[in-house]
Amino acid sequence: MTEQSPALDNLLKESRTFPPGEEFAAQANATAELRAEADADRDAFWAKQAERLHWDTKWSQVLDWSGAPFAKWFVGGKLNVAYNCVDRHVESGHGDQVAIHWVGEPGDTRDITYAQLKDEVSKAANAFASLGVKAGDVVAIQLQMIPEAIIAMLACARIGALHNVVFGGFSPTALRARVDDAAAKIVITSDGQYRRGKAAPMKANVDEALEGAKTVEKVIVVRRTGSDLEGDAPWTEGRDLWWHDLVDAQSAEHRPEAFDSEHPLFILYTSGTTGKPKGILHTSGGYLTQAAYTHHNVFDHKAGEDVYWCTADIGWVTGHSYIVYGPLANRVTQVVYEGTPNTPHEGRHWEIVQKYGVSIYYTAPTLIRTFMKWGKEIPEKYDLSTLRVLGSVGEPINPEAWIWYRENIGAGKAPIVDTWWQTETGAIMISPLPGVTSTKPGSAQRALPGISAKVVDDQAQEVGNGGGGYLVLDKPWPSMLRGIWGDDERFKETYWSRFADQGFYFAGDGAKYDDDGDIWLLGRVDDVMNVSGHRISTTEVESALVSHPTVAEAAVVGASDATTGQGIVAFVILRGNADKDAASGEEAVQALRDHVAKEIGPIAKPRQIMVVPELPKTRSGKIMRRLLRDVAENREVGDVTTLADSSVMDLISSGLNSDK
Ligand code: 6R9
Numbered sequence: 001m002t003e004q005s006p007a008l009d010n011l012l013k014e015s016r017t018f019p020p021g022e023e024f025a026a027q028a029n030a031t032a033e034l035r036a037e038a039d040a041d042r043d044a045f046w047a048k049q050a051e052r053l054h055w056d057t058k059w060s061q062v063l064d065w066s067g068a069p070f071a072k073w074f075v076g077g078k079l080n081v082a083y084n085c086v087d088r089h090v091e092s093g094h095g096d097q098v099a100i101h102w103v104g105e106p107g108d109t110r111d112i113t114y115a116q117l118k119d120e121v122s123k124a125a126n127a128f129a130s131l132g133v134k135a136g137d138v139v140a141i142q143l144q145m146i147p148e149a150i151i152a153m154l155a156c157a158r159i160g161a162l163h164n165v166v167f168g169g170f171s172p173t174a175l176r177a178r179v180d181d182a183a184a185k186i187v188i189t190s191d192g193q194y195r196r197g198k199a200a201p202m203k204a205n206v207d208e209a210l211e212g213a214k215t216v217e218k219v220i221v222v223r224r225t226g227s228d229l230e231g232d233a234p235w236t237e238g239r240d241l242w243w244h245d246l247v248d249a250q251s252a253e254h255r256p257e258a259f260d261s262e263h264p265l266f267i268l269y270t271s272g273t274t275g276k277p278k279g280i281l282h283t284s285g286g287y288l289t290q291a292a293y294t295h296h297n298v299f300d301h302k303a304g305e306d307v308y309w310c311t312a313d314i315g316w317v318t319g320h321s322y323i324v325y326g327p328l329a330n331r332v333t334q335v336v337y338e339g340t341p342n343t344p345h346e347g348r349h350w351e352i353v354q355k356y357g358v359s360i361y362y363t364a365p366t367l368i369r370t371f372m373k374w375g376k377e378i379p380e381k382y383d384l385s386t387l388r389v390l391g392s393v394g395e396p397i398n399p400e401a402w403i404w405y406r407e408n409i410g411a412g413k414a415p416i417v418d419t420w421w422q423t424e425t426g427a428i429m430i431s432p433l434p435g436v437t438s439t440k441p442g443s444a445q446r447a448l449p450g451i452s453a454k455v456v457d458d459q460a461q462e463v464g465n466g467g468g469g470y471l472v473l474d475k476p477w478p479s480m481l482r483g484i485w486g487d488d489e490r491f492k493e494t495y496w497s498r499f500a501d502q503g504f505y506f507a508g509d510g511a512k513y514d515d516d517g518d519i520w521l522l523g524r525v526d527d528v529m530n531v532s533g534h535r536i537s538t539t540e541v542e543s544a545l546v547s548h549p550t551v552a553e554a555a556v557v558g559a560s561d562a563t564t565g566q567g568i569v570a571f572v573i574l575r576g577n578a579d580k581d582a583a584s585g586e587e588a589v590q591a592l593r594d595h596v597a598k599e600i601g602p603i604a605k606p607r608q609i610m611v612v613p614e615l616p617k618t619r620s621g622k623i624m625r626r627l628l629r630d631v632a633e634n635r636e637v638g639d640v641t642t643l644a645d646s647s648v649m650d651l652i653s654s655g656l657n658s659d660k
Contacts, residue, residue, distance in 0.1 A: 014399035018406070019438040021413060024388070028435025030297040038449035045450050046073075046478055049293040050285065053329065054088050055079045056258035059285070065476055068503060069496045070488075072262050073286030073478045080256035081265060081284050082158035085328035086121055087256065089114045097304060098333050101356050102147050105194040105339025112147055114331070117154075120147075120247075122254035124155035127247045131218050133186055135160030135259065138267065140184035140216075141314075142175055142206060144168045144193040145338045148222045148243060149314050152188050153266075153324055157284075160259050164267045164279070167315025167619040167644070168193060168202065172209035174277075174641040178269050181279055182485060183215045188243075191233035192225030196343050199225035203233035220246060261285030267485045268317055270423045277642070278494070279485030280317075280423045286478030288325055290427040294448065295326030298417050299360045300389050300434045307386070309335040310362040311349070316620040317423040318393055321479075322362060326427065341367060346374045350382035361409070362391035366553070366621030368401045373552030375576045376408045384409060389434050391417045394620045396521045398543040402441035420444040420521055422507060424495065426479030429453060430519055442543070445518045451477055455511045455519065460502045468512035470525065472504035480505070510537055527625050529558030529566050534603050536568070538625065541606070544599035545570060548592055550578040555615050555623040556606065559632035567607035569632040570596075571615060571652070584611035608632070614648045616640070 020028070038045040043062040050059070059077030089097070095115030102110040112120070133139060139156050141163055143149040149165075156163040164182045166175050179187065189206045192199045203221055210216055221233065222243040262283045269277040295301055301308060308327055312318035327334055335356050341349050353361065371379070390410045392402075397418050406416055415434035421427060429451050430444040437445060447453040452475040454462050463469045473480075484491040498506040510522040522528075522537040529536045538556050545554035553573040561567035572592070574583050582588060589609045597605040616624045619642070627649060630637045637653070640646045 014403065014441045017438045017440050018415070020415060020435045024300075024415065025435040028433075029300050029302075030433035030436050032436050034297070034433070034436075035449040042450060042475070046289065049450070049478075050074055050077075050289045052292045052296070053079060053084050053285070053288055055285075059261060063476060068476070069492060069505070070482060071286070071476045071480055073283075074261040074289070077261040077285050078258035079261065079285055079288075080158065080258050081288055081325070082121055082125075082154045083256040084288060085154060085157075085325060086114060086118045089331045090118050094304070094331060097331065099328065100147060100150070101307075101333070101335045103335065103337045103352055104146075105197070105337075105343055110147060117151070119252040120151045121154045121158060122252050123247050123250040124151050125158040125254045125256075126250040127220075128155055128161065128186065129159055130246075130250070131186060133159060133161050135257075136264070137161045137186075138164050138182045138184045139186045139188065140164045140166060140175075140179050140182065141188045142166045142168055142170070142202065143188060143190055143222065143314070144202070144224070145313060145336055146190065146222065146224060147336070148188075148190075150324055150336070153314070153320075154328075157265060158254065158256050160257065160263055162264045162266050164269075165314055165320070166269070167313060169619060169644050170315070171641045171646065172205050175206065175209040176213065177277065178279075179209065179213055179216060181269075181277075182267050185215060186218050186220065187216055188220045188222070190222040190224040192229040194225065194228075194339060196340055199228040199230070201229060201233070207234050207236070259284060262482070264482075266320065268320060268423055278487075278490065280481045281483045281485050282426050282479065283482050286480070287426050288329055290477065290479035291321045291326035292329040293450075294428040294431075295322060295330050295332075297433060298419060298428050298431050298448070299362065299391060301327070301330055301332065301360060303331040304333075306333070306359045307335065307356050308332050308360040308362075309337075309353070309356075309358045310391075311337070311341075311367065312362075312364070312393075313619055317426070318362075318364075318620065321427050341370070342374075347378045347381055350379045350384060353384055353387065354382045357386040359386050360389045360391070361387055362393065364394040364621040365392055365397040365401055366395065366617060366623075368392065368397065368405050369546065369553045371409075372401060372404050373573065373576050376404075379408050385411065387411070387414050389417065390414050391419055393419045393421070393428075395622055396523060396539045396543075397442060398539075398546045399441040400543065400547045406441075415439060416441075418442075418444045420509075420519075424481040424507075425473070425477070426481065429473065429477070430521075440514075440518060443514065443518050443520045447519075451475075453519065454504075455513055456499070456504070460499050460504065463513060465513045465515050465517050468510065468522065470498070471507045471509045471511040471519070471521070472499060473507065474502070474504050527557075529556070529568060531558070531566055531568060531603055532564045536600075536604050540600060541568060541570065541596060541604050544596045544604070545572055545592065547599065548595045550574055550583045550588070551592070552576070553615060555625060555628055557625045557629045557632050559607075559629060561607065568604065569628075570606040570609045571612050571628055571631075572609060573612060573615065580611075612652050614645075614651050616648045616652070617644050618642055619644045
């Protein structure tokens with residue numbers, strides 16, 4: 001990837017930059033000095049960030065990297081993560097502040113103050129302890145976005161148990177693999193979940209998953225759908241307990257014990273776009289420090305003033321770091337919404353923004369492109385004037401979508417923070433700082449103060465401006481993963497072997513520097529296509545397609561081709577206002593191919609373009625190109641257990657077959 005592909009110029013066609021507004025800059029949490037401070041003395045910088053938290057025992061050393069790649073941060077320090085996220089806000093006189101404005105899909109709501117949250121978390125902690133859950137035990141949680149999900153996570157943290165959250169849409173097979181690998185002792189779930197206006201079973205899936213499971217002693221079930229669910233939730237006497245029976249009976253007094261800074265906090269399995277899912281391990285002090293630091297500076301969050309909404313699911317790392325830990329450590333007031341964005345109508349998110357006066361909104365490009373597909377008339381109907389910071393995470397955001405987001409959601413002025421990070425990094429690593437950075441559509445720009453990222457070539461040499469290569473992290477950071485659960489070798493092999501001599505962490509992503517030295521993410525290196533010897537990134541071709549007025553979303557893959565090595569096959573979803581028949585006709589498809597050729601160059605012209613109703617995505621909205629490659633190469637479609645909606649592949653295949 002050392003050669004400069006012509007395609008960067010395509011991404012850079014949108015060359016406007018957006019300097020911070022004066023008013024915003026004057027009140028911003030982040031300052032230009034932050035970087036200088038971090039560069040001058042990294043350890044001192046992170047020690048200062050750790051002071052955001054309450055420590056029962058102060059650390060004696062900021063970083064111990066002697067056992068690299070296994071880091072220890074804030075060595076000797078002791079803290080309780082749940083105390084930091086809940087109790088201390090009550091003790092400082094903010095017990096009446098709303099922590100969570102919860103909105104159920106059917107329209108029911110609950111406001112939970114910090115004082116109430118403290119009681120609920122304490123009761124749940126007592127309940128788990130009464131079942132024999134001890135520090136170091138693993139609790140699996142498969143729940144939709146209801147307050148009990150957050151309460152359960154915090155209750156685990158409070159007693160030093162590790163949570164292992166499994167996305168609510170995952171199949172019994174996927175759940176079972178994660179329960180077994182982590183040897184979970186308890187599973188927490190619900191009877192059912194509301195999805196697109198219907199009650200769908202959860203407990204029945206969990207029971208199927210747990211058949212014959214060796215480690216699970218108890219299953220705790222939150223009642224959510226009750227009689228709306230067809231048939232009762234299946235029940236195993238002696239093993240299953242209702243959350244309300246168990247938790248409500250407990251005392252609201254619970255003394256949080258201080259745990260070592262390196263005490264494990266959670267395991268989270270990565271989406272598994274390739275290979276067997278990896279149980280990513282995170283620990284306490286460093287993780288919470290970086291989650292709180294980034295949430296404060298990247299979102300410009302002001303406790304007691306802002307209303308924050310991160311639309312992620314807790315089954316994704318974004319839900320862990322930017323719904324639960326970072327925000328609550330910073331005494332957030334936040335919206336948590338249970339359902340899908342188009343139930344009962346496509347304006348649901350904007351209706352919620354208007355109702356609660358949401359000021360910070362953090363979502364994924366996949367949803368932004370969906371909003372584009374539905375059309376700007378939908379957000380136009382609502383008052384979104386409270387929004388002052390917009391965030392994006394999960395995938396590269398195409399310049400087209402970025403501009404749409406800014407204009408139609410951010411009133412042409414709210415700064416957009418395009419945040420690059422991973423389950424493995426635990427918290428945001430590369431992002432603009434609102435109020436400081438002049439933003440550029442499509443670029444995540446710079447490593448945050450205190451973080452070091454580089455783009456290097458095959459030989460681990462940093463590439464120059466305008467050059468592309470591999471994204472690496474060349475210095476340890478507080479919220480870095482501490483390993484893969486039960487597999488130290490795989491941890492070293494996966495992340496530390498590519499640039500072992502240099503000791504770099506290899507993120508698996510391709511990236512480029514532009515002429516200003518800003519970083520542009522180009523997708524996973526495994527997805528890079530090789531057409532007649534030219535390396536072309538999926539991101540670049542997808543962005544070119546999305547810049548066409550009829551296209552809302554695009555996914556491209558390289559399919560083996562006898563002549564060119566690989567040929568580009570594109571799957572596109574059309575925008576809401578596009579005339580479906582006209583836009584999927586032969587002429588229209590030819591026009592799209594020409595459009596890509598014009599935007600990037602003839603070499604990037606897709607061999608084939610298929611119009612589809614949906615794309616296969618993981619829980620975090622990432623396109624599973626592996627499955628599309630199967631379709632493009634006429635193979636049987638592979639493992640679909642980590643798809644957010646496993647029926648999508650049938651939809652795509654049947655649509656294509658009927659075209660033939
Ligand atoms: C937080 C999260 C990590 C992978 C990462 C990269 C992609 C995430 C991105 C981005 C471009 C961004 N990614 N944020 N690519 N720009 N702002 O998504 O974690 O689910 O582990 O995925 O997502 O490819 O390597 P995770």
